[in-house]
Amino acid sequence: MHTFQPFSIEDVEFNPFTKIGKEWALVSAGSKTKSNCMTVSWGGLGVMWRKNCVFIFIRDSRYTKQFLDAGDLFSVSFFDKSYRDALNYCGSHTGEGINKFEEAGLTAAYRHSIPYPDEANFVLLCKKLAAIPMDESTFTEKGLKEKFYSGDEEGNIHTMYVGEIIESMAR
Ligand SMILES: Cc1cc2nc3c(=O)[nH]c(=O)nc-3n(C[C@H](O)[C@H](O)[C@H](O)COP(=O)(O)O)c2cc1C
Numbered sequence: 001m002h003t004f005q006p007f008s009i010e011d012v013e014f015n016p017f018t019k020i021g022k023e024w025a026l027v028s029a030g031s032k033t034k035s036n037c038m039t040v041s042w043g044g045l046g047v048m049w050r051k052n053c054v055f056i057f058i059r060d061s062r063y064t065k066q067f068l069d070a071g072d073l074f075s076v077s078f079f080d081k082s083y084r085d086a087l088n089y090c091g092s093h094t095g096e097g098i099n100k101f102e103e104a105g106l107t108a109a110y111r112h113s114i115p116y117p118d119e120a121n122f123v124l125l126c127k128k129l130a131a132i133p134m135d136e137s138t139f140t141e142k143g144l145k146e147k148f149y150s151g152d153e154e155g156n157i158h159t160m161y162v163g164e165i166i167e168s169m170a171r
Pocket residue numbers: 024036037038039040041042043057058059061062063064065087088090091092093094095096100
């Protein structure tokens with residue numbers, strides 16, 4: 001078990017464009033009995049309903065979505081560059097029928113019963129506040145539907161999960 005320190009979210013220096021968009025994050029959800037994780041590179045951190053929040057966008061087809069919908073808690077974790085292969089693995093293999101943490105060379109750890117990868121260096125523990133399916137008819141930029149929701153991805157919409165950051169851990 002690595003030693004994580006609780007870290008005040010107000011002290012975090014975090015560039016969402018590089019951290020999420022370029023370096024990627026791992027979303028983990030489920031329970032000690034069964035959990036799963038997947039890589040994300042879309043999302044954000046900010047404030048909603050007077051709470052410090054994480055926003056992630058998960059397509060219907062992701063197995064992880066079942067865990068996000070079944071429970072109220074999830075984590076979003078960040079790694080140093082040496083875990084790029086693990087993130088690639090978690091972003092290209094479904095966890096259905098396998099232990100994805102193990103297959104990716106990661107160790108599932110738990111805090112407040114929330115799964116997170118022990119190898120991460122920064123973890124946001126989140127309480128789900130809302131799961132909002134995106135409605136294509138609200139897109140004002142018309143090219144989005146053709147670009148992101150056609151062909152194989154037709155109807156495979158994203159749900160925006162708003163998670164209150166209940167604790168952040170760093171090491
Ligand atoms: C770099 C990268 C970023 C990704 N970002 C997202 C994302 O933000 N939302 C999403 O729904 N899928 C995203 N994916 C795809 C999922 O990680 C991928 O489909 C994964 O295999 C789903 O696993 P699961 O079926 O076990 O949930 C991303 C994949 C990669 C490689």
